[in-house]
Amino acid sequence: MTSAMLKPIAGYLAGLLFGLGLALGGMTDPARVIGFLDLAGAWDPTLMFVLGGAVVTTFVGYRWVLRRRAPLFAGAFQLPTRRDLDAKLLGGAALFGIGWGLSGYCPGPAVASLSGLSLPLAAMLTAMVGGWWLARRLG
Template identity: 75%
Template sequence: MKMVMGYVAGLLFGLGLAISGMTDPARVLGFLDIAGAWDPTLMFVLGGAVVTSFVGYRLVFKQNAPLFGERFQLPTKQDLDSKLLGGAALFGIGWGLSGYCPGPAIASIGGISLPLAAMLVTMVIGWFAAQRLSR
């Protein structure tokens, strides 16, 4: 059941990205183009995600345990370090250059293009680099 719920959550996430237009890198790049043809769509999508998460966490934490698991899996590390800041910077640079972040990139695989393929390849290289650096 846990795997089914993971699939349902991923499907809902992918559908949300597609319906909101966030699988189109031009929308993301339009949001980052403040001095040009600025597109505020991403701000509303992110705002909706923040509100949903805020309400969802309040409801979930009233429960003793998750519905389909033994315990809640929450991050324990709360300090900022160079790995976190460096990773966030690389993520932002990659997102700004390509217009894709990992979720929309994977949701867009059906319409693969050269920029998308380049982003996916560099993302995989980044995963391997992160594993090596964390040892």
């Protein structure tokens, strides 16, 4: 198999593993996510283990992968170069947080939850796609 054929397969497998991890970790349950975000009420700390696992995996994984000269299926790494905070970034982060807190879904778990489509999930996905469209129009 050529690199051009392996790249989408690797992407699919990575997405499948990510979605499985979200489901097993409870991130696809909006009630659990909202309980985790409710610090002043009935706080549910169980997602702290998911967060901790993600931080440790990312910390170790980036150091391991970036020792290579290039990724397996591309000519170079595509790393962000900007480090400044502007109104677009802060506004987008605020909208993301508000949407996550109101719905209990962020984009990854929302897509991983498509098999159990409900009205709140459909509303969140519609708002997410609308936000992408609006950002492209205003950007």
